[in-house]
Structures are given as C-alpha cells and as structure tokens.
Amino acid sequence: MKKLVIKLGVYAFLILISLEVLVRMFYLGEDKPSRFVDESQVEKWRPNQEGYSVTGNRNQNFVRYNINDSGFNSYQEFEPTKDGYEVALVGDSFIEGFHQPYKSSIGRKMELKLGEKIKVFEYGYAGYDMADQMHLIYAYREDFELIDRIYIKMKFSNDLNRGEYYVQNERLNLESPLNKILKKSKLLVYLSEIGALTPVRNMINDTRMLVQGGNTPKPVTRDKAVSKDQVFLENFKNLVALYGYDKNRTVLLMDVSTTPKLFIDYLDTNGFEYIDFGQKLNNADRNTTLVYDRHWNNYGRTLIAELLVHDLKLVGAPD
Amino acid sequence: MLFNSLEYFIFLPIMFLMYWFVLGKGLRLQNALVLVGSYFFYGLWDWRFLFLIIASTIVDYLVGIMIYKNEGDRSKQRLWLWVSVIFNISLLGFFKYYNFFVDSFIDLFELLGYSIKSTWTLKIILPVGISFYTFQTMSYSMDIYYKRIRPCHDFLSFATFVAFFPQLVAGPIERASNLLHQITNKRTFNYDQIVSGLKLILWGLFKKLVIADGIAPIVDDVFLNHETYPASTLILGVTLFSFQVYGDFSGYSDIAIGTAKLFGVELMSNFKFPNFSRNVAEYWQRWHISLSTWFRHYVYIPLGGSRVSRSKAVRNICIIFLVSGFWHGANWTFIFWGGFHALAYIPVFLMGRNTMYKNNVVGENSLFPSLVELGQLVLTFGIVTFSRIFFRSESLTDSFNFIGRIFSDFSYAPYEHPNGYRMLDYFILLAVFVLYEYRIRRDERNPFQFKSKAVRFLAYTLVIFAMLLFYDSGFDRSFIYFQF
Numbered sequence: 001m002k003k004l005v006i007k008l009g010v011y012a013f014l015i016l017i018s019l020e021v022l023v024r025m026f027y028l029g030e031d032k033p034s035r036f037v038d039e040s041q042v043e044k045w046r047p048n049q050e051g052y053s054v055t056g057n058r059n060q061n062f063v064r065y066n067i068n069d070s071g072f073n074s075y076q077e078f079e080p081t082k083d084g085y086e087v088a089l090v091g092d093s094f095i096e097g098f099h100q101p102y103k104s105s106i107g108r109k110m111e112l113k114l115g116e117k118i119k120v121f122e123y124g125y126a127g128y129d130m131a132d133q134m135h136l137i138y139a140y141r142e143d144f145e146l147i148d149r150i151y152i153k154m155k156f157s158n159d160l161n162r163g164e165y166y167v168q169n170e171r172l173n174l175e176s177p178l179n180k181i182l183k184k185s186k187l188l189v190y191l192s193e194i195g196a197l198t199p200v201r202n203m204i205n206d207t208r209m210l211v212q213g214g215n216t217p218k219p220v221t222r223d224k225a226v227s228k229d230q231v232f233l234e235n236f237k238n239l240v241a242l243y244g245y246d247k248n249r250t251v252l253l254m255d256v257s258t259t260p261k262l263f264i265d266y267l268d269t270n271g272f273e274y275i276d277f278g279q280k281l282n283n284a285d286r287n288t289t290l291v292y293d294r295h296w297n298n299y300g301r302t303l304i305a306e307l308l309v310h311d312l313k314l315v316g317a318p319d
Numbered sequence: 320m321l322f323n324s325l326e327y328f329i330f331l332p333i334m335f336l337m338y339w340f341v342l343g344k345g346l347r348l349q350n351a352l353v354l355v356g357s358y359f360f361y362g363l364w365d366w367r368f369l370f371l372i373i374a375s376t377i378v379d380y381l382v383g384i385m386i387y388k389n390e391g392d393r394s395k396q397r398l399w400l401w402v403s404v405i406f407n408i409s410l411l412g413f414f415k416y417y418n419f420f421v422d423s424f425i426d427l428f429e430l431l432g433y434s435i436k437s438t439w440t441l442k443i444i445l446p447v448g449i450s451f452y453t454f455q456t457m458s459y460s461m462d463i464y465y466k467r468i469r470p471c472h473d474f475l476s477f478a479t480f481v482a483f484f485p486q487l488v489a490g491p492i493e494r495a496s497n498l499l500h501q502i503t504n505k506r507t508f509n510y511d512q513i514v515s516g517l518k519l520i521l522w523g524l525f526k527k528l529v530i531a532d533g534i535a536p537i538v539d540d541v542f543l544n545h546e547t548y549p550a551s552t553l554i555l556g557v558t559l560f561s562f563q564v565y566g567d568f569s570g571y572s573d574i575a576i577g578t579a580k581l582f583g584v585e586l587m588s589n590f591k592f593p594n595f596s597r598n599v600a601e602y603w604q605r606w607h608i609s610l611s612t613w614f615r616h617y618v619y620i621p622l623g624g625s626r627v628s629r630s631k632a633v634r635n636i637c638i639i640f641l642v643s644g645f646w647h648g649a650n651w652t653f654i655f656w657g658g659f660h661a662l663a664y665i666p667v668f669l670m671g672r673n674t675m676y677k678n679n680v681v682g683e684n685s686l687f688p689s690l691v692e693l694g695q696l697v698l699t700f701g702i703v704t705f706s707r708i709f710f711r712s713e714s715l716t717d718s719f720n721f722i723g724r725i726f727s728d729f730s731y732a733p734y735e736h737p738n739g740y741r742m743l744d745y746f747i748l749l750a751v752f753v754l755y756e757y758r759i760r761r762d763e764r765n766p767f768q769f770k771s772k773a774v775r776f777l778a779y780t781l782v783i784f785a786m787l788l789f790y791d792s793g794f795d796r797s798f799i800y801f802q803f
Contacts, residue, residue, distance in 0.1 A: 001340070003510060004513060004514075011776070011779070014776065015776075015779060015780050019780065019784060023787075028788075190787065191787070194787065194790050
C-alpha cells in the first residue's frame with residue numbers, strides 16, 4: 001500500500017508538472033489581467049497590462065489584449081478634447097473585446113470608416129451591467145462632458161438587476177491572494193476556462209447550500225417574468241435619476257427582438273434614443289458570432305460599426 | 320453515477336480505501352461494503368429502480384436453491400428455471416418493450432386498414448442497466464439448471480455478485496462461473512493488479528472522453544441534419560459513429576474491468592480490438608464479447624448451435640442476431656441491424672470461415688498486416704460501419720433516407736461543423752488512435768505496453784493532455800449503452 005501511495009503521489013505530481021509545461025508550451029491558458037477599483041469607485045483593469053486571451057479548448061481564438069492607461073482594452077489612450085469629435089462606447093465584454101484583435105475593434109472600424117476624423121473610446125469591461133456603465137459615465141463626467149456621442153450597450157434581461165451602483169465584491173474576490181496564486185498556474189486557468197472545474201465548483205456550492213439549508217432557485221414563471229420586467233424598468237429609472245442621462249448625446253445599443261415591449265414603450269414615450277442591432281445581425285447572410293463563443297466575430301463587429309457610423313452621420317459627425 | 324463524473328472520482332477512492340484498509344480483514348464486511356456502495360452508485364440515478372435489482376436478486380437466489388434442491392426431478396427444475404426466465408423477461412418486457420409492442424400492434428392494424436387510438440402506451444422510464452443485470456441473474460439460474468455451477472447459499476455474496484457496481488449498468492455481463500467464486504472467496508491486495516486496473520481506467524477514460532465524446536458533436540450533427548448533407552458527409556458521419564460507439568462502450572468496459580481490479584476482481588474482457596477483424600465472424604468474437612458469449616451459451620447452443628443441419632444452423636444464426644438486435648433496444652432499427660449482421664455472418668459461416676481467426680490477430684507474425692488482410696479489415700469495417708446507420712438512426716425511415724442519400728445522390732463537399740470544429744484535429748486523432756491500437760492489438764488488458772518507464776510516463780501524460788484538449792463541458796457525457 002505504501003508503495004502504491006508513494007508511486008501514485010510521485011506520478012500525479014510529475015504529470016501535473018508536465019501538463020503545466022504542455023499548457024504553457026501550446027499557450028492554452030489565458031492570461032488574466034488583474035482588476036481593481038479606482039478612486040472614483042469604478043471597477044476596471046489595472047492600467048498598462050498586456051497578454052493573450054484564448055478562447056476554445058483547442059486554442060481556436062488567440063488574441064492579444066492591451067490595457068491602456070485608463071484601464072480599458074484599446075490601442076489608444078482616452079484623452080477627450082474640446083475641439084475633436086469623440087465617441088464613447090460603453091459596455092460589457094462585447095465592447096471590451098478580449099476575443100478580438102484590439103486593432104480591429106468596433107471603435108477602430110468606426111474610426112476607419114469615417115476617415116479617422118473621429119476618435120472612439122471603448123469603455124468595455126466583462127460583466128458590466130447598466131449600473132456599472134451609468135456610474136462610470138457619472139464618475140468620469142469631466143471626460144464624458146467632452147465626448148460628443150455616447151453609446152451604451154445593454155441587454156435588458158441581464159443588465160438591469162441593480163437600481164444602484166455598488167462595487168461587486170464577488171468579481172473582486174478574483175483578486176484575492178489565493179486566486180492570484182492559483183492564476184499563476186496556467187493549467188488551472190485552462191481547466192477553469194474549458195469548464196473542467198465547474199463540477200467541482202458546483203459540488204462545493206451545492207454542499208454549502210445543503211449545509212445552510214438553502215434551496216435551489218425555482219424557475220421563473222410567466223407572472224414572475226412580467227413583474228421582473230417591471231422591476232428592471234424601475235431599476236433603469238432609478239439609475240437615470242441617480243447618475244443622470246443626457247438624452248441628446250446618449251444612445252442605447254440593444255437587440256429589440258429580445259427586449260420586452262414594456263421597456264421599448266417606455267423609451268419611446270420618454271425620448272430615449274436607441275439603436276436596434278438585432279435586426280441587422282439576425283438577418284445577416286453570414287455568421288456574426290465566434291465559433292466557440294457567443295461574442296461578435298469580425299463580421300459581426302463590422303455590422304455594428306456600420307450601424308453606429310450611420311447614426312453618427314445622421315447627427316452630423318465629421319465625414 | 321457516471322464513471323466519468325466528479326462524484327465517481329470521490330466515490331471510488333473512498334470505496335477503495337475502506338475496502339482494503341478499514342474492512343480488509345473481513346470478507347463479509349468487504350462484500351457488505353461493495354453491496355451498499357453498489358446500491359448507492361445505482362441509487363443516484365433513481366433509487367426507486369433499486370427495488371427491481373433487489374427483486375431480481377431475491378428471485379434468482381431462491382430459484383437457484385430450488386433448482387438445486389430438486390436435483391433428480393428435471394420437470395420441477397425446469398419449472399423453477401421458467402420462474403426465473405419469466406420473471407426477468409417480464410421485467411425487461413414491461414420496462415423496455417411494452418410501448419414498442421403496443422405501438423407495433425397499432426401500426427400493424429393501421430396497415431390492415433383499421434385505425435386504433437392508443438390509450439395503452441405508458442410513460443415508462445427505462446431503468447439503467449436492466450438489460451445487463453437481468454441477463455446476469457438469469458444466466459445464474461440457467462448455469463445451475465445445466466449443472467455448470469452450484470447455487471450460492473450466502474445471500475450477501477449473491478446480492479454483491481448481481482449488483483457489483485463496476486459492471487452493474489453496462490456490463491461486461493458476467494457469468495456466475497467467473498464472478499461469483501471471486502466474490503465468495505477472500506481477495507488479497509495485489510499491487511500489480513491494482514496498477515493494471517488504474518492503467519485500464521486511464522485508457523478507458525481516454526477512449527470515452529477523447530474518442531467518443533470528441534467525435535460525438537460531429538456525429539450528432541450529421542445524423543440530425545442528414546437530409547441536408549451530401550453523401551461524402553454522411554459516410555464521414557457514420558464512419559465517425561463507428562469510432563464513437565467503440566470508444567464509448569469499450570471505454571466503459573475498460574473502466575469497469577479496471578475498477579473491478581482495484582477490488583481484487585477480474586472481469587472478463589468485453590472488447591478485443593474489433594476494428595481489426597478480418598471478417599464479420601471475427602468481429603463478433605471481438606465486439607461486446609460478454610453479450611455474444613451469453614447468446615451463444617444460452618440461446619444458440621440450446622437451439623442446437625452449428626451441430627445441426629445447415630438450414631437449422633442458419634436459422635439459429637438468424638435467431639441470435641435478431642434477438643441480439645432486439646436486446647439493444649425496442650426499435651425496429653435494432654432488429655434490422657441484427658438482421659443485417661445475420662446476413663453478413665451467414666456467408667462466412669457457410670464458407671466455414673467463422674472460426675478461422677479465433678486464435679490469432681491480424682499481422683500475427685509481422686509488423687504490418689498483409690495487403691490481403693488490409694483488404695479484409697477495410698471490408699469488415701465497411702460492413703460493420705454500414706450496419707451502424709440502422710443502429711444510430713432514430714427510425715427505419717431515417718435509416719433508409721440516410722442510405723438512399725448515399726446511393727442516389729453521391730457527391731462530395733468538405734464538411735464544416737456549425738461550431739467550427741476543425742476536422743483535421745479528428746483525422747489526426749483517429750489516425751494516431753488506430754495505429755496505437757494496432758500496436759497493442761495482442762493484449763487488450765494492457766494498453767500501455769512500454770518497457771521504458773519514461774516512455775510510459777510520457778504516454779500517461781499525453782493521454783491526460785488529450786483529455787483536456789477534447790474536453791467539452793457543454794456536452795452530455797453519459798454512455799451510449801446506458802440506454803440499452
């Protein structure tokens with residue numbers, strides 16, 4: 001038995017080391033930039049980091065990211081001016097663009113389509129919801145006052161769970177000393193990325209729930225869904241009241257086909273502008289999302305850029 | 320509980336440690352642990368079906384004793400044997416075939432011009448492994464009837480034999496003459512046996528997670544959308560399915576055999592590299608061996624086997640293949656699959672070539688197969704793969720549509736999976752897999768045949784690395800043969 005335990009231990013250790021080497025050799029483990037909360041209480045990436053983002057379990061999508069001085073993934077620094085025409089794209093991972101070469105992001109495509117007469121600043125961060133986004137605009141209001149047009153990407157069913165901004169500690173827990181140590185192992189990062197650690201996490205959560213006597217969440221019924229829409233709408237109103245909303249410069253970017261009529265009616269009645277990207281993407285003749293990922297692929301990003309450029313031309317952006 | 324689940328990777332070491340180091344000195348305690356563990360293992364699917372296993376266990380335990388008690392009175396013995404057969408077949412018949420018979424009956428009447436509105440079909444869930452453990456318990460009673468073994472009077476040991484968790488849900492279907500005495504006799508901790516078991520588990524997991532689960536999304540897509548694909552893609556799909564079902568089932572069997580070894584038990588081999596068969600008869604000596612052996616012993620030989628007139632032997636072959644097909648599932652597709660194999664087997668039998676490859680392997684005395692052997696391998700693989708169209712299709716209509724498209728509209732177009740899986744990855748994987756299996760083709764119970772420790776270590780690492788590369792968390796990872 002002793003021999004078995006020792007041999008198993010040695011083999012397990014050596015195999016883990018070898019796997020770590022293989023994962024690094026084939027660059028399978030994603031680089032994880034570190035995050036932080038700045039003095040304005042905005043959660044974002046720690047400025048000036050570089051690395052590779054990897055998607056797909058066989059390294060299908062492999063791109064470099066570049067976190068600028070402002071803490072967002074972009075090829076340029078965000079320095080709005082009084083004289084220039086600047087546009088802000090605010091949103092989640094779709095705007096953040098870790099799945100795309102940052103030099104062919106939506107913003108860059110827009111700049112090129114308009115002959116580089118405008119600058120587009122992409123304030124994107126994976127997991128941002130409407131509270132994060134509106135608080136960011138409010139917190140950086142000095143910069144945003146210089147920006148001529150603001151597009152906020154939102155998904156009604158995901159982004160309006162909160163009516164007020166607060167720092168989300170669960171996300172920041174990823175920066176705990178333990179997680180930081182764990183992130184040093186590319187093998188663990190890779191296992192986590194491909195979902196191999198999900199059963200372990202689920203088991204831990206289930207056990208915790210069981211110990212605490214909790215129940216698993218029940219499915220949402222239709223009545224509850226309706227009332228949930230109402231809650232989301234109230235959250236939106238609350239966010240507007242708290243952080244302000246310049247209707248002349250701000251436009252929501254959303255898929256109308258997945259947004260409840262209740263919200264669309266509210267926007268129409270109260271003069272909130274929005275752009276529907278759903279119609280263009282859903283009717284596209286080619287696939288608009290990545291193969292291993294639900295994010296927009298190059299073609300999807302081109303279509304979004306076209307939509308936004310069209311809107312900018314309508315409001316008189318330099319052409 | 321699935322062999323490839325986190326639960327099993329917690330369950331197995333706990334069972335192993337308790338088995339050898341907490342209860343290691345008492346055989347009865349060890350058996351009790353295995354029995355409780357097996358019921359727990361099975362109960363995680365659906366605890367209600369445990370009652371079926373327990374009922375089958377009690378019935379055959381008593382039947383075995385009664386057959387033995389009535390030695391000398393053949394009619395009474397036969398009566399008791401029928402009790403076992405009827406009970407087990409009834410379980411199977413109700414849970415697995417009831418709706419099939421009702422639906423087929425209705426279809427038949429509709430063909431004759433009568434319309435019947437069915438109110439008889441029931442929402443029946445198929446208990447996992449029912450086809451396996453009912454056959455195992457039935458064979459016990461039959462073996463006592465045919466005086467091959469004596470009955471087991473120790474109920475605990477017998478219940479452990481029936482419910483032994485490594486092979487409970489998908490075999491190998493063990494005969495009491497091989498397994499029961501290992502349960503009733505003291506097992507000793509054997510380092511080499513345990514290491515060999517761990518190697519088999521690793522290899523089985525590779526076959527399941529990399530070969531079977533890796534290929535599955537492509538096969539699923541091709542069979543689901545077969546009406547939109549050209550013939551070349553359909554051929555690709557069914558060829559990949561051949562590898563998928565092999566990886567899935569032989570992987571399961573390897574894990575089962577490996578797990579049993581951890582508990583000091585040797586299960587029979589279930590697969591001996593069937594992809595290297597030179598004719599269909601050899602294929603059936605290498606594929607799902609425990610089921611083929613079962614049918615040979617308990618159906619084919621009692622019917623007279625091949626020691627009867629040629630026409631009767633052919634009839635017997637047809638019967639066992641049709642029954643074997645039906646055993647796989649309550650669907651006409653499986654019966655056609657069985658029938659197809661009977662048609663492929665009969666010419667081999669009539670030419671007297673059905674046992675000629677029984678004791679040797681392809682390329683027996685050389686590194687590579689001869690050209691003739693290569694032709695035989697390709698032909699056999701082609702026949703078996705073609706039959707899998709029936710095996711995989713949802714209905715006979717789908718099967719014939721699939722075949723129809725191959726023959727009526729033969730065209731080629733490169734295949735692109737909707738999720739963008741790179742086909743080159745799979746071609747390289749399968750080429751390496753086939754070559755590797757060819758290298759180890761002489762010993763199915765020793766998948767890592769390397770003398771050098773370093774090379775062996777490298778092989779373990781690469782196998783695990785491949786599992787990580789092909790792991791797909793979004794894929795349903797249960798085993799194909801659980802549905803049978």
